[in-house]
Amino acid sequence: MLDKYGIAKRIAAEIQDGYYVNLGIGIPTLVANYISDDINVVLQSENGLLGMGPFPYEGDEDADYINAGKQTITTLPGSVFFDSAMSFGMIRSRKIDLTILGAMEVSEQGDIANWKIPGKMVKGMGGAMDLVASAANIIVAMQHVNKAGESKLLSACTLPLTGTKCVKKIVTELGVFDVLPHGGFKIVELHAGVTLDQVRRSTKGKLVE
Amino acid sequence: MVDKSVLNAFEAIRGVSSGMTIAVGGFGLCGIPENLIAALIAENLKELTCISNNAGVDDFGLGLLLGRKQIKKMIASYVGENAEFERQMLSGELEVELVPQGTLATRLMAGGYGLPVVYTPAGVGTEVAEGKEVRTFKFHGVEKEYLMEYAFEPDFALVKAWKGDRMGNLVYRGTAQNFNHAMAMCGKVTIAEVEELVEPGVLDPNFIHTPGIYVHRIFQGENYEKRIEQRTFRSKD
Numbered sequence: 001m002l003d004k005y006g007i008a009k010r011i012a013a014e015i016q017d018g019y020y021v022n023l024g025i026g027i028p029t030l031v032a033n034y035i036s037d038d039i040n041v042v043l044q045s046e047n048g049l050l051g052m053g054p055f056p057y058e059g060d061e062d063a064d065y066i067n068a069g070k071q072t073i074t075t076l077p078g079s080v081f082f083d084s085a086m087s088f089g090m091i092r093s094r095k096i097d098l099t100i101l102g103a104m105e106v107s108e109q110g111d112i113a114n115w116k117i118p119g120k121m122v123k124g125m126g127g128a129m130d131l132v133a134s135a136a137n138i139i140v141a142m143q144h145v146n147k148a149g150e151s152k153l154l155s156a157c158t159l160p161l162t163g164t165k166c167v168k169k170i171v172t173e174l175g176v177f178d179v180l181p182h183g184g185f186k187i188v189e190l191h192a193g194v195t196l197d198q199v200r201r202s203t204k205g206k207l208v209e
Numbered sequence: 210m211v212d213k214s215v216l217n218a219f220e221a222i223r224g225v226s227s228g229m230t231i232a233v234g235g236f237g238l239c240g241i242p243e244n245l246i247a248a249l250i251a252e253n254l255k256e257l258t259c260i261s262n263n264a265g266v267d268d269f270g271l272g273l274l275l276g277r278k279q280i281k282k283m284i285a286s287y288v289g290e291n292a293e294f295e296r297q298m299l300s301g302e303l304e305v306e307l308v309p310q311g312t313l314a315t316r317l318m319a320g321g322y323g324l325p326v327v328y329t330p331a332g333v334g335t336e337v338a339e340g341k342e343v344r345t346f347k348f349h350g351v352e353k354e355y356l357m358e359y360a361f362e363p364d365f366a367l368v369k370a371w372k373g374d375r376m377g378n379l380v381y382r383g384t385a386q387n388f389n390h391a392m393a394m395c396g397k398v399t400i401a402e403v404e405e406l407v408e409p410g411v412l413d414p415n416f417i418h419t420p421g422i423y424v425h426r427i428f429q430g431e432n433y434e435k436r437i438e439q440r441t442f443r444s445k446d
Contacts, residue, residue: 048386054443063385066236126287127309133330133331
């Protein structure tokens, strides 16, 4: 079984040399820490930056240099700033090779829900709907079950959707799963110490073993 | 020279009145027009419809207008940093229209490009699509559904740039550019506040982001706080 750092590390292994990658907030942000030094990757921040660097040294924080999570960041050689319309232009025109984001629910068809719980405070979808509607390749990083112990891998999402038929891969604390084109969660691998029975019990949607 | 410079924020917001729709630049607290927001407060303009990616925090940015009940309707993509916003939204005092961030930016851009509508795949199959025209296009080699979204035509656009000249040409710095450029392009009247106002000719024409033709009034702001929402850093060792 993996913790959130383990999930981030496993997802980092999916990133290939030359990729432009958009990382969502939460576990996806941690992925940046595990990208191999042997490959060249450009991180996009949808508020208008390609080539996001690490956090600045203490005292060097600059209010004009932030990421989409509103955290202070730095640039790297080759970085570029641009406006929000262009930022989503590159997202819609599929220049981003990989999008990694969190989710509350994913369906066996690849539908994703991650922005709204009816009856609770709605914070808004931010850029998530744009990203999932256009991304060539989406990996979801999330816990397999919610706090109430209910599966987040379902036959159909119960929460309001962010996008439909878009998720390609899911990495949870239990394993790695591909969403099949005709539906179903295909087990790609189980993490160390995880049993098939455990995955079966935690998955409500169609599991392909 | 077409001189668009005005003395200060108060002179700049002449003509902005209660009930109008205004676009306000910034992402979080980054690149917000601090002086213009302060002037809207001082003039006590009410019933405003604000188009802005976020709604500030309780004691800064658009949160200051919210706290004084000056905003009737908020059009935004993410509003999660503001407790007073939440209270007004849940009590029904504040109308809220949540728009996907790329759709928001593109509707602003469309206004500035003279296009009445745009088609975007964002929100297809979700509640964002309710009541909207859906069309199928073959694009990028695949047939896909797109939502028709209308361009924004705000009465005023309030933006912030790093440098500008008296003719209204603007240069932004870092990620403080964000929504400011698209908003500057779509305002019926666009007001820009800058950290440094210079004479025409000082800015290199090769490196101007927003051409001055889109900007109607410009002034040099003062006392910028430029508050950081999430201060993150690493240690030197």
